[in-house]
Amino acid sequence: MIERSLDVDAVRAFVHVADTGSFTRCAEIMGTSQSAISLKIQRLETRLGHRLLERTPRSVRLSAPGAIFLERARDLVAAHDRVLGAFGASRQRLAIGISDHVAGPELPTLISRMNARDTGVLIEIRIGSTGELLQAFDRRELNAAIVRFHDDRDDGKVVAEEKFGWFAASDWRHRHGEPIPVATMPEPCGVRSLASRRLDDAGIDWTEIFIGGGVAAVSAAVTAKLGVAALAPRMLPFGVVDVGPALGLPDLPRLPIVLHSRVRDGRSAAILGELSAAFRSAARD
Known part of the structure; x- marks a missing residue:
């Protein structure tokens, strides 16, 4: 046979x-x-x-x-x-931190897909700033963190690089002679740090007009015509446009998405691999 x-x-x-x-x-x-x-x-x-x-x-x-x-x-x-x-003796637990600047609108679909594909792994997702999540990873509260590049770290694996720009509501207008109003996330936030440094280096007069607890809050402030924000295109709400060239704002570099992980193999590693591949695809799009 x-x-x-x-x-x-x-x-x-x-x-x-x-x-x-x-x-x-x-x-x-x-x-x-x-x-x-x-x-x-x-x-x-x-x-x-x-x-x-x-x-x-x-x-x-x-x-x-x-x-x-x-x-x-x-x-x-x-x-x-x-x-x-x-x-199995028990469900594996996989605690993943995902930076708010990385998570994006695809996250609910990704979580659903991960859970459906492997019910033997209990997935715990924590959303926060890159700095907060890296601290939690170092305290071993997280098995992995998918975050933006952080100036203070040289570890982790670069998953993708994503374009950023300066965005505002399509009908928002800057008042001539006034500082550029900028909506940001609170410290520690790598995107906030980079954006403010680029504005300062370019000699741009700017002011912090709004501090939001996440990308959704910052996007809401932009939609409400409070000012501009440094965002990735895939995070944008409807009716928001790139105003960087018109305002003479400095170009922002492509920012890396970095995976920090202590998971080396098995089912949890497969889940992390699929998440990384999904974010890589989203960044390319």
Whole structure:
């Protein structure tokens, strides 16, 4: 009798490739190399006797058998994880800090996806400033932190770099001769520190008009026409535009998103890999 059992990790890899359309992103999620993922998929295809993915130098797409297998593959991975969760000694706990300047509008969808894919891991999310979260990480209150680059740190892994600009409500107008009113987050905030330093270095006369407890509050202040704020485009509310060039404000650099983690392998590492890949994709968009 020919052995027909499937490697669950290979099936999981297939699902990730199907969802992301990329062997590279799948490798990032699973914390391995692209060649290792390719080998897993090849062995899975050999086991099933069908080509599951059509590969070209520029794209990866499902074959007809792959499209049929995908939902069954999802069911198999989900059942596998449910069994592990039910018979494990306890659910793993993964405490992740995510900077408010990183979290963005995608976060609720990402949390839902993470929970659905691995119910054996209890995910705890803490939102805060980069400085606060790094302090909590150093106190070992967090297993990982996904934050903006911090001047005082040279550890962590850069996940992506994201464009920032100066934004204001489309119908807001600066009063000539008055300081530029700026809405910011409270200290310690790396974006606040960078933005204020760039304004000072450029000799721009500015004043702090509003301090918000998070990006949502700062965005609300901008929408309310209080002034301008340094924000990433994906964080913008409707009706907000880039006013930096018109006001002669200094360019802001692309700011890194950095992963600090003590998680090295296992299911928690896979979740962190998927989160990192999602933020990398959002930053590119």
